[in-house]
Amino acid sequence: MYELSLFVLDLVQNSITADAKLIKIWLFEFESENFVTVTVADNGKGMSEEVIIKAIDPFMTSKSERKKKIGLGLPFFKQLIESCEGKFRIKSKSGIGTVVTGSFPYNNIDQPPVGDLEDTILNLVIANPGIDFLYTRANDKNKKVFDTRPVRKMLGNDAELMWQSAEMIKWFRNELKR
């Protein structure tokens, strides 16, 4: 993958698959502090210690038997972050949720471009009417926050039915692409 926003999408799909109802996404790019960090946090079903270990090292072997690989997304993200001289972290608790973070220096030369993260978030929000998203992006000059929770509250009981109406899609687009 060649864009950070594609890795974010991949992490968010993990959260969706884990039945998260709230997914928080942060991207901080602080040149002044020489620091970039990207985080996806969810309140999905979480992972046991054993699953975390397997997920991060999918080709781990024990005795002569090769354990079944369970996925490539997390190892792929970890590898990207480490190739940017960064630090990958994962914290998860069964029944509580999961937080995945990658942090790396702003001035490293190996980081992929961010890509169109706003557009990625926009389509995630639209395509998941039952899930709330909190998206925060900040750098030295600007901070942007987008939160679907007050939106859902304003729309009331039929929020999910209205979510993909032409009017709502336009509203989401205006808010996120501003």
Added chain:
Amino acid sequence: MKLDELKAIREKASAKIEKRNADASQSEWKIVVSMGTSGILYGAREIIKKIIEEAENLELNVLVTQSGSFGLDDIEPVCAIYHNDEKVVYGKLKPEMIRELLETQIVNGNILTSYRVAVPGDVGNKPASE
């Protein structure tokens, strides 16, 4: 966020929902895009974006959503189109074919055979006379 704009949107949208609920002939369509790691690698993000855009342009009453991998890695990007109890799977999708797919399958109710993938549970498995 311009939350005050949502009041007017809510009024408009709830009128539409009531109208839809009253019309029993309105059928339910759902499109699910496979968004696992391999799907993303093969361009599933651009596919779901295009489906959302074209569904809007064609004013379709369809739910567009995403899921983890369908397990059809060799024909990504993949989507499944559900209509009532039926399911048709399409693979090797490209953004430029999405309009034709939605027009053929949802507007006209025909299967776009050139991109259809026969998988278990897919109506595409039924004899062609179907």
